Amino acid sequence: MTKLARVLLRGMTPLYLRFLVWLRRLRVMTVKELLQFSRDGALILFMVYAFTFDIYLAGSGVKLQLNMASTVIHDNDRSFASRELIDRFRPPVFNVEGSISRADEGTHLLDHGKTMIVLDIPPRFQQSLLSGAPTHVQVRLDASNSVLGMFASSFCRRIVESFGFQTGLKRLGVDPRRLQSGPQVKDSYRVWFNPNQDDRWFMSIAELLNIITLFAILLPACAMVREKERGTVEQLLVTPLTTFQIMFPKVLAMAAVILAGTSISLFGVLRYCFEVPCRGSIILFYAITLLYVFTTAGLGLVISTIARNLGQAGMMAIITYGPMIFLSGAWTPPEAMPRFIRLLMLLSPLHYYIDASYGVLLKGAGLTLLRDSILGMAILGGALFGLGMWRMRRQFQ
Amino acid sequence: MNLKRILAVTSRESRGMVRDKLFFAMAFIVPSLLILTFGYGLSLDVMHSPIAVLDYDRTPMSRDYLHRFIDSPSFSFQGFLKSERDIYPLLASGKVRAVMIIPEHFQKSLLAGRPTAVQTLIDGTFPFRALTVKGYVIGINNAFNMSEFSRYLSRTAGMSQERALSTLSPIRTEVRCLYNRNLRSDWSIAPRLMMMVMMICPPFLTAMGVVREKETGAIYNIYSSTITRGEYLIGKLAPYVLVSICNMAVLWFIATEVFGAPFRGDRLFFFAASILYVICTTGIGLIVSVMVTTQVAAALVTFIVTVVPTVFYSGMFVPVGSLSQAGRIVARLLPAMYYTNIVTGCFLKGVGFEVLWSDALVLAVYAASLFMIGYSRFHKRPAS
Structure with a gap:
């Protein structure tokens, strides 16, 4: 067929027919990707593992709070008052595991990591309290984990403080019951969105989002780079497919796979095992996830235009994945970061996705509240996709 | 065992690695970049x-x-x-x-x-x-x-x-925070990040390197040569172990100089234990690479198998004692916990061999058994 004839033919073909052909090409390519994916048994196995057991592991084991902190008492007083104080170090926060008679035993236990807190009560503790002389207790704690060290330190201070306050009142002859009517501010708390402060909710959702991110970067990038590494991309380029028709089906197929995994995890692990509520619209959550997968796949496509082989692609995926998690604000809130990093966070799609998914699942937020996050993802996604397509075209033409 | 054949595989592998400039550069850049981003980003101080x-x-x-x-x-x-x-x-x-x-x-x-x-x-x-x-x-x-x-x-x-x-307020509370007096989160996190980064990167490098040969078919050259599988595995993995040891030194430098974490323990012991740990994690890469056949799967599997257990079940954020019963078992089954003990012991607590010998021993046993499993699962005559 001469070029002229082809141009004439295209001019005569109705628009809807051309669209049908376009759609069919898209379908064929997507099915090809899905087939290729389904033949990698180990990959599928681990994908299922990632979306189920891995998220279960991440959600179930971790409590970022002081929990049964092993405590050892060095009581030099052995009096009524000292026992009363010790009695206030209770589970679930503390777990008093025994007492020691020499101070250096405590150091030994701490050095060996056998205990976390050593409480030293001085001799004549009760006597000082009764006579109104100032006294002190010493808390030695293993602060090699700074977060738990901080919790332990503030818990211990609070316990001793309130014990001292009550003995002080008693000495003044004030009935502690009268305290209820003294001038004081009673602080009451309501923790919204997660009233029991169930760590499993936060952890399992965070891990699900991380896994989605990992797959959304790696799968499309690898699907593309594999064609380059094996040379099959040359075959694709001589077909009538456009660059978009080559790239987009990969994203489409992987998005389908990822959404399937997300469903398994959402209903099988999050809702079933951890009773994570879904307070907002589940359709909205899926829509946001889909948008996020496309955005992140755009990043994967950009990587695939830079990497020459799969080894490089994998490395580059890690190099982008690490900072993405770090800039997501899940662990470190934006307000605790330096200013320029807060600006960088605006470039991390995960940052928007985390806000939006916690918003939908835990907070029951709707479209109006999440508008900014969705807009941010859409803009980033469009830019990344455009960049990937542009680089791809430049590479092969 | 024929040393000449091992060296031949090693030099071939190193040359392949050096010639792929992007890959080679990233083998060194990724660990440093990870420790830097996480070290600055994983600060759990709640402020403002x-x-x-x-x-x-x-x-x-x-x-x-x-x-x-x-x-x-x-x-x-x-x-x-x-x-x-x-x-x-x-x-x-x-x-x-x-x-x-x-x-x-x-x-x-x-x-x-x-x-x-x-x-x-x-x-x-x-x-x-x-x-x-x-x-x-x-x-x-x-x-x-x-x-x-x-x-x-x-x-x-x-x-x-x-x-x-x-x-x-008759009682003064004197809190002495041992090992990390000012409760600095970077002091506590930077040494543990060495553990985490070295758990992710060596298996990744190794698995990608071995599976690439499988996927491209270059491994048939090995199958048909006179080299034994033991010689092949040792020669193949040696360059990756070497790269990871260099990275370990760089990470140590970053942890002490950039994050200012104090190193109070015995350097020689720490160095030896770190080599054991790197061999361990390289062994994990080996196990992954005998299980999968494509590089995509290798990348994903190493990532998934290594990241979550090391972050959550190693004592990095949560001490192993505070985990649930099942969690404690998971932690004991993985090498990460033992190396975390060594890292925090050597950095912050300033203890050495006398306290940490048992952890080092477990790492050694772990490394040996990983290589045994890898060796027994790697066949020169594939099943299919």
């Missing part, structure tokens, strides 16, 4: 939490109370709200993390010697953050109560305010 206030009282006293929060570095004041309807959108969009409601007659009640109640609504999405915010609020509130109560006592019981205060 945005807070808003709904003040129904608007008296000097309520303002005085609020200023204790506004002036504290733990909070960052975002403004007064007009009505309760404003609360939900602010908390749900994450613009503030806590809202404080001060009731009417706040000042009147306190001056009359009656209690009053302040309600704090906290965003509980991340329980750790909610817990910390709660702790700050309790602390500031207690201090306010103490001064308010002592003022009241001095007025009613006729004692000086200072005396009242000292009677009400």
Whole structure:
């Protein structure tokens, strides 16, 4: 067929027919990707593992709070008052595991990591309290984990403080019951969105989002780079497919796979095992996830235009994945970061996705509240996709 | 074992690695980049939490109370709200993390010697953050109560305010935070990050390197040559172990110099234990590479198998003793926990072989058994 004839033919073909052909090409390519994916048994196995057991592991084991902190008492007083104080170090926060008679035993236990807190009560503790002389207790704690060290330190201070306050009142002859009517501010708390402060909710959702991110970067990038590494991309380029028709089906197929995994995890692990509520619209959550997968796949496509082989692609995926998690604000809130990093966070799609998914699942937020996050993802996604397509075209033409 | 054949495989592998310039560069860049980003990014200090206030009282006293929060570095004041309807959108969009409601007659009640109640609504999405915010609020509130109560006592019981205060707080709490006196989160996190990064990168390098040969078919050259599988595996893995040891040194430098974490232990012991650990993690890469056939699968599998267990079941954030029963078993089955003990022991606690020998021994056994499994699962004549 001469070029002229082809141009004439295209001019005569109705628009809807051309669209049908376009759609069919898209379908064929997507099915090809899905087939290729389904033949990698180990990959599928681990994908299922990632979306189920891995998220279960991440959600179930971790409590970022002081929990049964092993405590050892060095009581030099052995009096009524000292026992009363010790009695206030209770589970679930503390777990008093025994007492020691020499101070250096405590150091030994701490050095060996056998205990976390050593409480030293001085001799004549009760006597000082009764006579109104100032006294002190010493808390030695293993602060090699700074977060738990901080919790332990503030818990211990609070316990001793309130014990001292009550003995002080008693000495003044004030009935502690009268305290209820003294001038004081009673602080009451309501923790919204997660009233029991169930760590499993936060952890399992965070891990699900991380896994989605990992797959959304790696799968499309690898699907593309594999064609380059094996040379099959040359075959694709001589077909009538456009660059978009080559790239987009990969994203489409992987998005389908990822959404399937997300469903398994959402209903099988999050809702079933951890009773994570879904307070907002589940359709909205899926829509946001889909948008996020496309955005992140755009990043994967950009990587695939830079990497020459799969080894490089994998490395580059890690190099982008690490900072993405770090800039997501899940662990470190934006307000605790330096200013320029807060600006960088605006470039991390995960940052928007985390806000939006916690918003939908835990907070029951709707479209109006999440508008900014969705807009941010859409803009980033469009830019990344455009960049990937542009680089791809430049590479092969 | 023929040393010449091992060296031939090693030199071939190293040359392949060096010639792929991007891959080679990244083998060195990725670990440093990971420790830097996570070291700066995983700071769990809760500071400047945005807070808003709904003040129904608007008296000097309520303002005085609020200023204790506004002036504290733990909070960052975002403004007064007009009505309760404003609360939900602010908390749900994450613009503030806590809202404080001060009731009417706040000042009147306190001056009359009656209690009053302040309600704090906290965003509980991340329980750790909610817990910390709660702790700050309790602390500031207690201090306010103490001064308010002592003022009241001095007025009613006729004692000086200072005396009242000292009677009400007779016990001083002396908290000594051992090993990390100022509770610096980078000190505690940077050494543990060495553990995490070295758990992710060596298996990744190894698995990609071995599986590439499988996927491209270059491994048939090995299958048909005279080299034994033991010689092949040793020669093949040696360059990756070497690269990882270099990376270990770089990470050590970053942890001590950039993050300023103190190294108080025995360098020789730490170096030896680190080599054991690197061999261990390289062995994990080997196991992955005999299980999968494509590089995509290799990349994903190493990532998934290594990241979650090391982050959550190694004592990195949560001490192993605080895990659930099942969690403790998972932790004991993985090498990460033992190396975490070694890292924190050598860096912060300044203990050495006399305390940590058992952990090092477990690592050695682990490394040996991983290589045994890898060796027995690797066949020169593939099943299919």
